[in-house]
Amino acid sequence: MTLSEEAESRLADLVALQPTKNGELQDRWDMESGSEVHQYLESELKDYYYRDENSLICATPEAAEIVGIDVDEEVLRVPELQARIVDVLAGPEEEPQSVVSVLHDLEDAGFDSETDAVRSALRSLEDRGVVEIVQKTVPTFRLAVERDTLTVEVLDDPAEA
Numbered sequence: 001m002t003l004s005e006e007a008e009s010r011l012a013d014l015v016a017l018q019p020t021k022n023g024e025l026q027d028r029w030d031m032e033s034g035s036e037v038h039q040y041l042e043s044e045l046k047d048y049y050y051r052d053e054n055s056l057i058c059a060t061p062e063a064a065e066i067v068g069i070d071v072d073e074e075v076l077r078v079p080e081l082q083a084r085i086v087d088v089l090a091g092p093e094e095e096p097q098s099v100v101s102v103l104h105d106l107e108d109a110g111f112d113s114e115t116d117a118v119r120s121a122l123r124s125l126e127d128r129g130v131v132e133i134v135q136k137t138v139p140t141f142r143l144a145v146e147r148d149t150l151t152v153e154v155l156d157d158p159a160e161a
Contacts, residue, residue, distance in 0.1 A: 003044070003045075004044075010044070010045065011048055011059070011063050011067055012067040012069065013028055013029070013155070013158070014045065014048070015063050017078070017124075017155075018056075018057065018059050018071075019052055019054070019057065021034075021056060021057065022034030022035075028079070029158070030158070045063075047060070048060050048062060048063035048066070054127075059071075076128070076130060076150055076151065077153045077155055079154070081117060082124060083152045084106055084109065085102060085106070085118070086125070086150060086152055087109065088102065089102060089122075090143065091142065092132075092144060092145065094142055095142075096134040096136070096141055096142040097141055097142065099115060099119045099122065099138075099139075100115065102122065102141065103115055103118045126144075130143065130145060131144055132144040
């Protein structure tokens, strides 16, 4: 199957962001709905993805080969908001933070965002095993791994391309 330039770019996103959800790809690909993402995956990339036991979207090894991304690397490829969160979020031994606390730390670091975007980014990082949720009255978050063990690579924003 020969992929268009757009499909290959989106396949690279899928490989880099895996495991991921329809909503994350919807935001990245500027689509109207998760259903539109699903339809695109099925029509354009059906041979290159699968869903894991948690229904998260994962790329096949062939997909990683096509786009030239080594998924065995210890590199966390994430959108800028997630990279900024890794920079400011409490470490594994520190007191966990609420979404609002993370939002304020991002603002203090000069990065503006919205509460829902921060919440979604934290959940995506949780899906990837980088963040853990510590349940208190409200969910709070902290890194699940030591910050210095992570190599974070910010993905280009497709909207700026």
